[in-house]
Amino acid sequence: MKIPNRIQPLVDDGLVDDVISRLMSGKEADVYVVRCGDDIRCAKVYKEAAKRSFKQAVVYQEGRKVRNSRSARAMEKGSKYGRKQHEEVWQNTEVDALFKLAAAGVRVPQPYVCLDGVLLMELITDEDGNVAPRLNDVALSQEQALIDHSKVIRYVVRMLCAGLIHGDLSEFNVLVDQQGPVIIDLPQVVDAAANNQAKAMLERDVNNMRNYYGMYAPELLKTAYAKEMWALFEDGKLTPESELSGLFEEQGGVINIDSVLHEIESAQEEALARQARLKAEQQDDY
Numbered sequence: 001m002k003i004p005n006r007i008q009p010l011v012d013d014g015l016v017d018d019v020i021s022r023l024m025s026g027k028e029a030d031v032y033v034v035r036c037g038d039d040i041r042c043a044k045v046y047k048e049a050a051k052r053s054f055k056q057a058v059v060y061q062e063g064r065k066v067r068n069s070r071s072a073r074a075m076e077k078g079s080k081y082g083r084k085q086h087e088e089v090w091q092n093t094e095v096d097a098l099f100k101l102a103a104a105g106v107r108v109p110q111p112y113v114c115l116d117g118v119l120l121m122e123l124i125t126d127e128d129g130n131v132a133p134r135l136n137d138v139a140l141s142q143e144q145a146l147i148d149h150s151k152v153i154r155y156v157v158r159m160l161c162a163g164l165i166h167g168d169l170s171e172f173n174v175l176v177d178q179q180g181p182v183i184i185d186l187p188q189v190v191d192a193a194a195n196n197q198a199k200a201m202l203e204r205d206v207n208n209m210r211n212y213y214g215m216y217a218p219e220l221l222k223t224a225y226a227k228e229m230w231a232l233f234e235d236g237k238l239t240p241e242s243e244l245s246g247l248f249e250e251q252g253g254v255i256n257i258d259s260v261l262h263e264i265e266s267a268q269e270e271a272l273a274r275q276a277r278l279k280a281e282q283q284d285d286y
Contacts, residue, residue, distance in 0.1 A: 006045045007032065009116050016043065016120070023131060028187055033123060033131070041112070044119040046091050046187070091117055094187040097164060104162040105240065106155045107182045127178040135181065135212065136171040145216035151180050152209050153225050156202075158240045160233055165190040165198055169205035171212040192233070199230050224248035 003011055003019050010016040018035040023042060025031075032043045091114060098111040098121065110122040124132040140148065152174070159165065166173070166183065167190040175182040192198045206226035214221040223246035231248065232238035 004030075004032065004045065006116070006118055007034070007043055010043065010118055010120065013115070015113060015115070019043075026185070028185075034120070036120070040123055040125075041120055042109075042123040044121065046117045046119070090187055091119070093189060094185075095119060097186045097189045100162055101159060101164065101183075101186075104158045106158050106162075107151075107180070108186070109182065109184060124175045124177055124182050124184075132175040132177040132182070134172055135174040135176055138176050140213070140216045142217045145213045146220070148176070148181050149209060149213035149217065149220055152183075152213075153206070153244065155181070155183055156206060156209075156225075157229055157238065157242060157244070160192055160202065160229060161238055161240045163192050165192050165195075165202045166205050167201045170208040174209075202226055202230055220246075222246075 001019055001021060007016060007019060016034045016036055020033040020035060020040070023031040023033050028047055030045045030047070032045065034041055034043045095111050095114045098108050101108050102110060109124055112120045112122075114120070126132050156166070156169070166186065167188045168185065169183070173183065173185040175184055190198055190201050192202070195201070203226040206229075210220050210223055210225065225244055225246050227248040227250075228244050228246065229238060229242070232242060
């Protein structure tokens with residue numbers, strides 16, 4: 001196929017030899033299957049802020065650190081330079097997270113390089129070498145659902161121990177290969193210690209996974225892994241190998257109305273997003 005303009009610099013630099021096909025068009029990026037020498041990889045081309053449909057970016061960026069003070073001031077002022085820096089931070093966040101999470105034992109695509117808003121990374125494939133399906137396209141047995149859910153919970157725990165929360169985890173952001181689930185799409189990843197909505201986002205992520213796998217293994221619907229792991233995290237007792245029970249007893253206290261309302265709004269937005277994704281899936285030509 002014709003080489004997209006945004007990927008041309010990688011071709012010019014010898015990082016990409018050919019663009020095989022467009023894999024998908026998402027809310028924050030377009031993804032292409034590319035050939036790099038003897039390897040088949042994927043190139044994630046980030047969309048400009050004005051063209052992204054991903055909303056509430058400010059909520060996700062809360063707590064992110066910017067090393068350069070000039071850049072930080074420009075981002076706060078919203079100048080042209082500041083907007084450019086916002087874009088670079090948004091893109092580099094995923095690259096940094098992928099390296100960090102891979103080192104922490106979380107199954108994510110291996111990143112290689114990010115150049116001019118194009119992330120070159122591993123293409124996740126099935127046992128036949130075809131592009132691995134997303135979780136929402138996979139039918140599971142009850143036994144497999146329990147096994148894969150346990151793996152995802154382990155990955156979420158390791159992410160949290162690394163100080164990160166996915167922030168948009170659902171059956172649409174998990175691929176499935178012969179070894180099980182692989183977590184993808186991390187530009188909105190949240191700083192667990194510095195973001196005021198971290199707890200709510202963790203609960204949404206974990207509960208999305210619980211509800212999906214629970215369609216195949218209904219016993220999962222009674223679990224409360226998010227509350228359990230957050231309580232351990234707050235107490236400094238969560239480790240990458242913590243054994244969770246899925247049980248959690250709520251402690252009495254004052255209810256935070258703002259937090260409850262935020263969770264309700266988030267749930268409503270996620271439901272609408274799922275409907276939109278499903279519609280897009282039906283229309284998209286891979």
